[in-house]
Structures are given as structure tokens and as C-alpha cells.
Amino acid sequence: MAWLGYTVTYFSKEVSEEVKWIKYNDWMDVNGFWLPSAITWYNYEDGRPTELRNRVEFVNVRIGKEPFSENIFIKP
Numbered sequence: 001m002a003w004l005g006y007t008v009t010y011f012s013k014e015v016s017e018e019v020k021w022i023k024y025n026d027w028m029d030v031n032g033f034w035l036p037s038a039i040t041w042y043n044y045e046d047g048r049p050t051e052l053r054n055r056v057e058f059v060n061v062r063i064g065k066e067p068f069s070e071n072i073f074i075k076p
Contacts, residue, residue, distance in 0.1 A: 025037065028061070
């Protein structure tokens with residue numbers, strides 16, 4: 001997968017025609033799992049991505065076999 005187009009409906013619960021876009025970039029192999037090393041959000045016009053809006057890079061990615069402690073999911 002390279003692109004993800006999505007709509008947001010959780011506030012109004014109404015169907016939305018407004019598609020937002022995320023691009024998954026530069027895939028890397030982490031212990032046999034292919035993960036993006038970056039994701040980028042794009043502005044959009046007429047339902048299509050235009051210019052880059054924000055980019056997040058993932059560094060020092062680790063995958064382990066031990067599950068997280070339940071405490072990690074507690075609201076701060």
C-alpha cells in the first residue's frame with residue numbers, strides 16, 4: 001500500500017465525500033515485517049492529494065515478542 005484515502009465521520013456520523021490522503025513512504029524490513037519509515041499527509045483539492053502538509057519519520061523501530069504491560073494503555 002502506498003496511499004490511504006480516508007474520510008472522517010465520527011463527529012457528525014454523516015457520510016462524507018471529503019477524502020483526505022496519507023502516503024506511506026520508504027518501506028523498511030524490521031525483523032521480517034515491512035513497515036514504512038515515514039508517512040506523509042497531503043493537502044487535497046477536488047478529492048486528490050496536492051502538496052505535502054506534514055511528514056513523520058520512524059526511527060529506531062523495534063519489534064519484540066513480549067507484550068506491552070497493560071499500564072501503557074492507561075489514560076494519563
